[in-house]
Amino acid sequence: MRTRIFTTEPSPLFSIRRRKTRPLTALWLAVAVGIATAAHAAPLVIYDDALQPGIENWSWGSTVNLAQSTVVHAGTHSVGVGANAWGAFFAHRAAGIDTAIYAELDLWLRGDGSSGQVVQVAVIAGGDPVGTPVAVTLTGAWVQQKLSFAALGLTTTDVVDGVWVQYQDGATKTFYVDDLLFIESTTPPPPPATVTVTVDPSADRRAISPAIYGVNFGDDAQAADLRWPIRRWGGNSTTRYNWRVDVHSVGVDWFYFNYTNFDPAPPNLPDGSSADLFVDSTRATGGEPIVTVPLIGWTPIGDRVRRWSFPVSVYGPQQTTECTDPNNAPWCNPDAGNGLQPNGTPLTPVPTRTSQTIGATFVTDWMTHIAARVGDAGHGGVRLFALDNEPGLWNSSHRDVHPDPTTYQELWDKTLTIATAMKAKDPNVKLLGPVSWGWCEYFFS
Numbered sequence: 001m002r003t004r005i006f007t008t009e010p011s012p013l014f015s016i017r018r019r020k021t022r023p024l025t026a027l028w029l030a031v032a033v034g035i036a037t038a039a040h041a042a043p044l045v046i047y048d049d050a051l052q053p054g055i056e057n058w059s060w061g062s063t064v065n066l067a068q069s070t071v072v073h074a075g076t077h078s079v080g081v082g083a084n085a086w087g088a089f090f091a092h093r094a095a096g097i098d099t100a101i102y103a104e105l106d107l108w109l110r111g112d113g114s115s116g117q118v119v120q121v122a123v124i125a126g127g128d129p130v131g132t133p134v135a136v137t138l139t140g141a142w143v144q145q146k147l148s149f150a151a152l153g154l155t156t157t158d159v160v161d162g163v164w165v166q167y168q169d170g171a172t173k174t175f176y177v178d179d180l181l182f183i184e185s186t187t188p189p190p191p192p193a194t195v196t197v198t199v200d201p202s203a204d205r206r207a208i209s210p211a212i213y214g215v216n217f218g219d220d221a222q223a224a225d226l227r228w229p230i231r232r233w234g235g236n237s238t239t240r241y242n243w244r245v246d247v248h249s250v251g252v253d254w255f256y257f258n259y260t261n262f263d264p265a266p267p268n269l270p271d272g273s274s275a276d277l278f279v280d281s282t283r284a285t286g287g288e289p290i291v292t293v294p295l296i297g298w299t300p301i302g303d304r305v306r307r308w309s310f311p312v313s314v315y316g317p318q319q320t321t322e323c324t325d326p327n328n329a330p331w332c333n334p335d336a337g338n339g340l341q342p343n344g345t346p347l348t349p350v351p352t353r354t355s356q357t358i359g360a361t362f363v364t365d366w367m368t369h370i371a372a373r374v375g376d377a378g379h380g381g382v383r384l385f386a387l388d389n390e391p392g393l394w395n396s397s398h399r400d401v402h403p404d405p406t407t408y409q410e411l412w413d414k415t416l417t418i419a420t421a422m423k424a425k426d427p428n429v430k431l432l433g434p435v436s437w438g439w440c441e442y443f444f445s
Contacts (some may be wrong), residue, residue, distance in 0.1 A: 023403040044102060044165065044182040046091045049075040054093055058162065061087030071179035073108045073142045081175050083167035089177055090124070092162040097123075100156040103185035105147045111138030119175060121145065123152055124162040130154060135168065138175055159445040211288070217278075223285040230419060231282040232305075232386065233275060234292040234435065236397045239389050240299050240355065245368045246273040247300040249354060251398045255322050255336040256309035257298040258354050265304060270369055279374060279382060288384060290432065292372070293363045293422075295388035295414040298355040307354040309400035310339040315347050339399065351401040359422035367425050377428035385422065385431030387415055392441040 007435040019243045045052045049064060061084060068080030081089045122133035131153025136145055154160070165177055198276065214230025215222075223231060240249035246269060266272030282289040301307065312318060318337030322328055325338075339347050367376075367385075375381035391411050394402040411434060419431050436442065 011307040015428050018079045023364070024029070032381075035404065043106075044183060045180075045427050046093070046096065047079060047177065047180040049077045051091060051244045054095055056092045056094065057387045058090040059164075061089065062089065062167070064089055067093065068176070071110065073176075073179075075108070078176050078178035079350040080176055081165070081167070082172065088164045088168060090162060091180065092124075092397070094161065095096050096159060096161045098184060099149060099154050099158045099160060102182040103149050103187065104183040105149075105180075106144070106183050107180040108142050108144050108178045109136060109138055109165065109166075109324075110142045110176040110178075111135040111140055113140030114173050116169065117173055117175060119148060121166055122164055122166070122167045123149075123154060123160050124164055125239055129164075130158050130160050131199060131337065140367035141264045142176075143408070147261070156200060164218065187228075214287070214290075220285075220350040223281060223439050224286060226238065227285055228287050228288060230384075231287050232292070234290065234386055234389050236389060238292040239294055239296050240440060241294070242299040242302055243273060243275055245300070245302045245304050246275070247282055247302070247304055248269070249300050249398070249400075251400065252339075252396060255325075255333075255338055256354065256400045260304050260306070271373070276370075283374065286418065289382055290384040291367065291382055291391055292386040292388050292435075293418065294358065295391065295411075295418055295433075296394055296398060296399075296402060297310050297357055297359070297414070299358045299362065300354060301356050308333070308336040309336040309349055309354050310347055311335045311339070311353075312337050318347070319344060344409060346399070346403070349400040349403055353400075353403050360418050362427045363418055364421050367422065367429070371426070376426050377430070378426070383428065384432060387418060387431060389435050390437040391434055393437050 012329060013357055046055055047066075051057060056301050057064065058067060059081070063082035064428055065080040065082075067077045068403040070171040073077045073079065077088055081087070081092050098153075105121070106125065107121070109119065109121075119136050119138060120133045122129035123131060123134055133151075134145075134147055136143075140305060143412075146369055149155075158300045163180065165175070167173070167175065184406060210229035213233060214228050216232045218228060218231055222228075236253055237248040239252055240251070242248070246260065246265065249256065261274040277287050279291070310318065312321060312335050319340040320338040321332075321334050322336040323332040323334040325332075337347075339349065370382050391396065391406045416435065419433075420433060422429055
């Protein structure tokens with residue numbers, strides 16, 4: 001059985017202080033807001049022997065060889081651009097280039113030795129230059145161009161996504177580009193600003209429902225002392241609880257035993273069961289019970305005889321028995337195995353060894369029994385019913401009757417059948433479910 005505690009905690013995100021110069025009904029939050037700017041980052045390499053991951057070749061009007069190896073500044077390759085009128089080498093980065101992080105464009109350029117070769121270097125956004133493109137006259141030698149964002153007319157708020165080197169002559173001539181990268185800024189970020197937020201606690205208020213506070217089970221003495229608003233009859237053992245004979249199955253939690261809740265049995269079963277007493281004690285302390293009803297389709301055989309699902313006498317040696325478990329008791333049963341062969345292989349269960357099938361009438365008959373004792377949901381009786389417990393784990397916690405993983409379709413079909421019958425029985429009941437073991441169930445079960 002897993003125990004849950006429902007509560008709320010004060011948020012650690014803000015520190016609240018009261019100004020004496022204002023009415024006591026107003027609160028102010030002083031929040032320091034920093035600009036999320038990294039002062040130092042690794043250079044953003046666009047081309048180094050090849051276009052780097054995330055960089056796309058959007059060149060046009062030219063014959064562009066991205067792996068030219070004859071004329072190279074460093075390494076093994078450079079970009080060779082056989083440019084005609086206004087053709088360009090254009091490197092695009094879909095993820096963008098953060099002008100708040102980078103501050104300089106660094107690249108090496110070379111012409112083919114022809115006179116009057118001029119290219120335009122520009123930083124681009126959406127296919128158009130941003131700021132002020134820079135004209136560079138090429139020679140037959142490699143020349144490094146270190147162009148600051150200031151020289152390019154960029155600010156830290158500009159959004160850019162690429163760089164181009166465009167030929168500025170109508171003739172067809174070749175130029176080369178190598179080792180193109182953006183250099184990170186070394187300017188520290190501005191200091192954080194102080195923002196004052198005014199909170200008016202009297203505006204648009206809503207009462208907090210006491211039903212969000214409670215516990216799973218708890219004991220009667222604690223309930224009388226703490227007055228929990230909600231107490232939940234729920235957990236692994238309630239998935240297979242037989243309300244008629246007051247017997248539950250503990251499943252994988254302890255060797256798949258059926259246990260009687262009281263010995264000897266209450267004389268007037270189903271009256272006086274442990275579930276009845278839980279409802280009575282919760283109501284007596286001013287709380288409201290949540291009663292878990294089964295969807296799984298199985299409940300212990302109704303004769304109050306102790307049974308276990310994987311007897312060694314039937315299945316043979318197993319990985320662990322109740323008597324070899326380190327938490328065993330002197331009265332342990334060496335025949336009760338854990339359902340795994342010594343090598344860990346799961347044994348095939350026989351559900352009818354411990355359990356019998358049930359359907360919607362088992363649940364609605366229980367509702368009739370509860371209403372006869374304390375009234376129906378519309379007349380002061382039990383209003384809240386949970387639709388089973390952690391169905392996403394049935395194939396582990398109750399593998400002896402449900403060895404296969406629960407599917408969405410199965411859970412929906414069982415929910416629809418049982419919930420419809422319960423609402424027909426008492427339209428005023430409130431049904432909770434599915435009762436998941438955690439958020440991960442919705443993504444990975």
